[in-house]
Amino acid sequence: MHRFCRAAAILLLACLAAAAEPADWIIRARYVLTMNPQRRIIENGAVAIGGDSILAVGAAAEIANRYTAQHTLDRPDALIMPGMIDTHTHAAMSLFRAMADDKRLQDWLSNYIFPAESKNVNPDFVKWGTELACLEMSLAGITTYTDMYYFEDTVAAATKRAGLRGVLGQSVIGFPAPDYKTWKEAIAGAERYIRNYKSDPLIVPAVAPHAIYTTPDEALVAAHRLAIKYHVPLLIHLSETKKEVDDAVAKRHVTPPEALANLGVLDGRVVAAHCVWLNERDIQILKNHSTGVAHCPSSNMKLASGIAPVTAMLQEGLNVGLGNDGFAGGNDTADLMSEMNIAAKLQKVARMDPEVLPAEQVVEMATIRGARVLGLDKEIGSLEAGKRADLITLSLTPPNAIPIYNVYSQVAYASRAADVQDVFVNGRLIVSNRRMLTLNQQEIYAHIRAWQSRIEATLAQTAH
Amino acid sequence: MHRFCRAAAILLLACLAAAAEPADWIIRARYVLTMNPQRRIIENGAVAIGGDSILAVGAAAEIANRYTAQHTLDRPDALIMPGMIDTHTHAAMSLFRAMADDKRLQDWLSNYIFPAESKNVNPDFVKWGTELACLEMSLAGITTYTDMYYFEDTVAAATKRAGLRGVLGQSVIGFPAPDYKTWKEAIAGAERYIRNYKSDPLIVPAVAPHAIYTTPDEALVAAHRLAIKYHVPLLIHLSETKKEVDDAVAKRHVTPPEALANLGVLDGRVVAAHCVWLNERDIQILKNHSTGVAHCPSSNMKLASGIAPVTAMLQEGLNVGLGNDGFAGGNDTADLMSEMNIAAKLQKVARMDPEVLPAEQVVEMATIRGARVLGLDKEIGSLEAGKRADLITLSLTPPNAIPIYNVYSQVAYASRAADVQDVFVNGRLIVSNRRMLTLNQQEIYAHIRAWQSRIEATLAQTAH
Numbered sequence: 001m002h003r004f005c006r007a008a009a010i011l012l013l014a015c016l017a018a019a020a021e022p023a024d025w026i027i028r029a030r031y032v033l034t035m036n037p038q039r040r041i042i043e044n045g046a047v048a049i050g051g052d053s054i055l056a057v058g059a060a061a062e063i064a065n066r067y068t069a070q071h072t073l074d075r076p077d078a079l080i081m082p083g084m085i086d087t088h089t090h091a092a093m094s095l096f097r098a099m100a101d102d103k104r105l106q107d108w109l110s111n112y113i114f115p116a117e118s119k120n121v122n123p124d125f126v127k128w129g130t131e132l133a134c135l136e137m138s139l140a141g142i143t144t145y146t147d148m149y150y151f152e153d154t155v156a157a158a159t160k161r162a163g164l165r166g167v168l169g170q171s172v173i174g175f176p177a178p179d180y181k182t183w184k185e186a187i188a189g190a191e192r193y194i195r196n197y198k199s200d201p202l203i204v205p206a207v208a209p210h211a212i213y214t215t216p217d218e219a220l221v222a223a224h225r226l227a228i229k230y231h232v233p234l235l236i237h238l239s240e241t242k243k244e245v246d247d248a249v250a251k252r253h254v255t256p257p258e259a260l261a262n263l264g265v266l267d268g269r270v271v272a273a274h275c276v277w278l279n280e281r282d283i284q285i286l287k288n289h290s291t292g293v294a295h296c297p298s299s300n301m302k303l304a305s306g307i308a309p310v311t312a313m314l315q316e317g318l319n320v321g322l323g324n325d326g327f328a329g330g331n332d333t334a335d336l337m338s339e340m341n342i343a344a345k346l347q348k349v350a351r352m353d354p355e356v357l358p359a360e361q362v363v364e365m366a367t368i369r370g371a372r373v374l375g376l377d378k379e380i381g382s383l384e385a386g387k388r389a390d391l392i393t394l395s396l397t398p399p400n401a402i403p404i405y406n407v408y409s410q411v412a413y414a415s416r417a418a419d420v421q422d423v424f425v426n427g428r429l430i431v432s433n434r435r436m437l438t439l440n441q442q443e444i445y446a447h448i449r450a451w452q453s454r455i456e457a458t459l460a461q462t463a464h
Numbered sequence: 465m466h467r468f469c470r471a472a473a474i475l476l477l478a479c480l481a482a483a484a485e486p487a488d489w490i491i492r493a494r495y496v497l498t499m500n501p502q503r504r505i506i507e508n509g510a511v512a513i514g515g516d517s518i519l520a521v522g523a524a525a526e527i528a529n530r531y532t533a534q535h536t537l538d539r540p541d542a543l544i545m546p547g548m549i550d551t552h553t554h555a556a557m558s559l560f561r562a563m564a565d566d567k568r569l570q571d572w573l574s575n576y577i578f579p580a581e582s583k584n585v586n587p588d589f590v591k592w593g594t595e596l597a598c599l600e601m602s603l604a605g606i607t608t609y610t611d612m613y614y615f616e617d618t619v620a621a622a623t624k625r626a627g628l629r630g631v632l633g634q635s636v637i638g639f640p641a642p643d644y645k646t647w648k649e650a651i652a653g654a655e656r657y658i659r660n661y662k663s664d665p666l667i668v669p670a671v672a673p674h675a676i677y678t679t680p681d682e683a684l685v686a687a688h689r690l691a692i693k694y695h696v697p698l699l700i701h702l703s704e705t706k707k708e709v710d711d712a713v714a715k716r717h718v719t720p721p722e723a724l725a726n727l728g729v730l731d732g733r734v735v736a737a738h739c740v741w742l743n744e745r746d747i748q749i750l751k752n753h754s755t756g757v758a759h760c761p762s763s764n765m766k767l768a769s770g771i772a773p774v775t776a777m778l779q780e781g782l783n784v785g786l787g788n789d790g791f792a793g794g795n796d797t798a799d800l801m802s803e804m805n806i807a808a809k810l811q812k813v814a815r816m817d818p819e820v821l822p823a824e825q826v827v828e829m830a831t832i833r834g835a836r837v838l839g840l841d842k843e844i845g846s847l848e849a850g851k852r853a854d855l856i857t858l859s860l861t862p863p864n865a866i867p868i869y870n871v872y873s874q875v876a877y878a879s880r881a882a883d884v885q886d887v888f889v890n891g892r893l894i895v896s897n898r899r900m901l902t903l904n905q906q907e908i909y910a911h912i913r914a915w916q917s918r919i920e921a922t923l924a925q926t927a928h
Contacts, residue, residue: 301809418882
C-alpha cells in the first residue's frame with residue numbers, strides 16, 4: 001500500500017512535469033510589486049522568465065505548477081519589482097564624480113567641466129567612465145538608463161557589455177565637441193550610430209541636441225528630422241534654469257517649449273530633461289505633443305536650478321519619469337531609490353502639502369511612467385506576461401525594511417539602493433547577490449584610477 | 465657582517481618596541497577625516513585607541529612607531545571619520561516605520577500615531593523598537609543619537625546594550641502619556657531617571673518637554689528647573705510648523721522662542737528641534753542663549769513643515785546639527801549620510817544659490833557641530849587625542865566611491881550609509897565589517913514581527 005502510494009505520487013509528479021511548460025527562470029519572493037495596470041502586489045509571488053521575456057507573474061504555487069524552470073532563484077526575504085528606469089543621465093561623467101561641487105553653474109562649466117572635457121574626453125574615457133557608471137547603476141537596480149553624451153557608439157558598446165538597456169543619445173551641440181567639430185558632423189555621426197544600433201535588443205539609439213541655448217535652430221531641426229526618419233527618441237535639456245527661459249523670451253519672445261514646438265521639434269518621441277521653469281501654457285504644449293519629461297530633483301536642488309512643477313504636470317496627465325542626471329555636478333551617484341525619496345519630499349515641501357506625490361506615484365515614476373516617458377511601456381516598466389524580463393530583487397533583511405506596513409512606502413522611503421540583491425535585464429541575470437556578473441570591477445577601477453591622474457593633471461594646468 | 469647587521473636590526477626593533485606605548489587598537493585607513501580645528505585630512509592615516517579614548521591621530525607610519533597595539537584594523541580602502549551624531553529622533557517609533565505616509569500632520573497624529581501609541585506603547589514596545597533603531601543607526605555609522613520618547617529608562621538600557629552613546633530625553637507632555645498620566649508624574653519620573661544615569665559613560669540623561677503647544681508653561685518651567693539642577697540637556701520641538709508660530713503669536717503675542725526665553729527655559733543646555741519658522745529676532749534669541757538647533761530636513765520636507773533658515777542660522781554662528789527625526793512619519797530610516805546630502809541640496813534650492821551649505825559644512829553638522837549642539841564637543845565630534853573613541857570606517861570600494869577628488873564631497877554627496885564598515889563607540893568595536901556585534905538581530909526581528917501583528921490589529925480597530 002505504502003509502496004503503491006509512492007509510485008502513484010511519482011507518476012503524478014511526472015505527469016505534472018510533462019504538462020508543465022518550460023521556463024528559463026522562476027524567481028520567487030515574499031512580494032511581487034507588479035506595477036501592472038491593476039497595481040497588483042502578490043504576497044509569496046513568483047515570476048517565470050523564458051528567453052528575454054516574462055512568461056507569467058503570479059502566486060508562487062501557481063507558477064510552480066505551471067512551469068518547470070532550468071534555474072530558480074528563491075528570495076523569501078526579498079521583494080521583486082520592475083527594474084528602475086533612469087530617464088536622464090550622463091554616464092561617462094562618472095569620471096568627474098564629485099570633482100567640483102558647490103559651484104555656480106557657469107563657474108562649474110567654464111572653469112572645471114569644459115576644460116576637463118576638452119582635454120580628456122575621447123573614446124577610452126567614455127568607455128571606462130560608462131563601464132563604471134553601468135556597474136554602479138546595475139548594482140543600484142537601474143535596468144534602463146537614458147544617456148546624453150559624446151562618442152555614443154562607445155557608450156552603446158559599454159552598455160551592451162554590462163547587459164543593461166539604454167536609450168543612448170548622441171549629442172549635437174553648436175560648438176566643437178570632443179567627438180565632432182561641427183553640428184553637421186555630429187548629425188552625420190548620429191545617423192551612422194542610429195543605423196548601427198537600430199535593431200539592437202538592448203540599445204535604443206537616439207539623437208540628443210543639447211538644448212535650445214547651445215544648439216542652433218538649424219541643428220535642432222536636423223536632429224528632429226533624424227529622429228523622425230528612424231523613429232528614435234530625441235533627447236534634450238529643456239527649461240532647466242530661469243536664465244534659459246528669460247534668455248529665450250528676450251531673444252525669441254517665446255518660452256523654450258514654445259520655441260521647440262514652433263520649430264516642429266516636439267513632434268515624435270521627445271524626452272525633455274528638467275522642465276523646471278514651465279508655465280501652464282508650456283505644460284499644455286508638452287501635453288499636446290506627448291512629450292516625456294525627465295524630472296531630476298537632486299540635480300535641480302544641487303545646482304539651485306529650482307523646483308519643477310511635477311504635481312501640476314502629473315495632474316495634466318504628462319508622463320514624468322525620474323532622472324539621476326549624474327555623475328558630476330548635478331548628482332554624484334546613480335541612485336533612483338534616493339531620487340524617489342527626494343522627489344516625493346521635495347514636492348511636499350514645495351507645495352506645503354504632505355499628501356502630494358505619494359509613495360505609489362514616485363514608484364510609478366521610477367518604473368512604468370519612466371517607460372512611458374521613453375515610449376517603451378509596451379516592453380518595460382511593469383511585470384506582465386509578454387514584457388521584457390527587466391526586474392530586480394530588493395532585500396528585506398536589513399533593519400530599514402523591518403517592519404513593513406506598506407510596500408510602496410517601504411520602496412519609496414525606507415529601502416536603499418544598497419538593498420538591491422539581484423538584477424535581470426532582458427531575461428539575463430547581470431547582478432547576482434550584489435555581485436556584477438558581466439563587468440570586471442578590478443579592470444574598471446584600474447582604468448578609472450589612471451584616468452583620475454590624467455584629469456587631475458589637466459585641472460592643475462587650468463587656473464581657477 | 466651580514467649576521468652582525470641582522471643582530472643590530474633585531475636589537476633596534478626591540479628597543480623601539482620597548483619604547484612604544486601600549487594601545488588597545490590601531491586603525492589604519494586610506495584617509496582619516498579628523499574634523500579637528502584645522503580640518504586636517506590625513507592620507508594613509510591611523511588612529512590609536514586606549515580604553516575609551518583616542519590616544520593619537522596621525523600618519524600611519526608615525527602611529528605604528530609610537531604605539532604597540534593589542535588589536536589592529538587595516539582598512540586600506542576605507543576612510544576613518546568621527547561617528548555621526550544625530551541630534552533629534554524618536555528611536556522606538558521604528559515599530560511604526562512607514563506605517564502611515566503621505567498624510568497631513570493632524571490626520572497622521574490623530575488617526576494613526578496617537579491611537580497606535582495609546583494602545584501599544586509600553587516598556588516592551590520601547591525596548592524592541594529602540595533595539596531595532598540602535599541596530600539600524602549603528603550599521604549606518606551613527607554613534608551618538610538624541611531621543612525624545614516615553615519610558616526613557618528603557619531606551620537607555622537598550623542603548624547601553626547596543627553600546628551606542630545617547631542623549632536620551634524623558635518626555636514631559638500636557639496630556640496622559642503611555643508612561644505617565646500627568647506632567648507632574650513625568651517630571652518626578654524624569655528626575656529618577658536622570659539620577660540613575662547621571663554618571664553613565666554612554667548615556668546623557670535629559671528632560672524633554674514636547675513643545676510649547678502641548679506642554680503647559682508650568683511643566684516647561686519644571687522641566688527646565690530639573691535640567692538646571694542636574695546640568696542635563698533640555699530637548700524640545702520648536703517652531704516646527706507655521707501653525708505653531710501663528711498659534712503662539714495669537715495666544716501669547718510672542719513667537720515660540722520668545723515665549724521660551726520669557727519663561728527662562730532657554731537658559732542652560734537646550735536643544736531645539738526643527739526651528740523651521742524663525743524670524744531674525746528668533747535667531748538672535750537662540751544665539752544669545754547658545755541654544756543648539758537640530759535641523760531635520762527630510763522630516764520638514766515629508767511633513768511639509770517648511771524649509772529651515774539653516775544658512776542664516778550658521779551665518780549668525782548658531783550651532784546647527786542634523787536630526788533624522790525617525791522612524792515614522794518624518795523619516796523612515798536612520799541615515800545621516802542621506803540627511804547631509806538632502807540638507808545641502810535643500811538649502812541650495814531654497815536660496816537659489818549652489819554655493820551655500822557646501823559639503824564640508826554639512827559634514828561638520830553631522831559631526832563636530834552636532835557635538836556642540838549637544839554640549840558634548842569636548843568629548844566627541846572630531847578625532848583628536850583625548851576625546852572619546854567614537855569613529856567609523858567608510859568603505860571606498862563601491863563604485864560610488866571611485867574616483868575621489870574631494871573627501872568632503874565624497875562623504876556628503878556620494879557615499880552611502882551602506883558603505884559604513886566598522887563602528888567604534890567609546891573605544892569599543894560594536895560593528896565589525898557591517899555586522900553588529902552587540903545586539904541579536906534575529907531576536908530583535910522576531911519581537912518586531914510579533915509587535916507588528918499587534919499594531920496592525922489595533923489599527924484595524926481604529927476607523928479611518
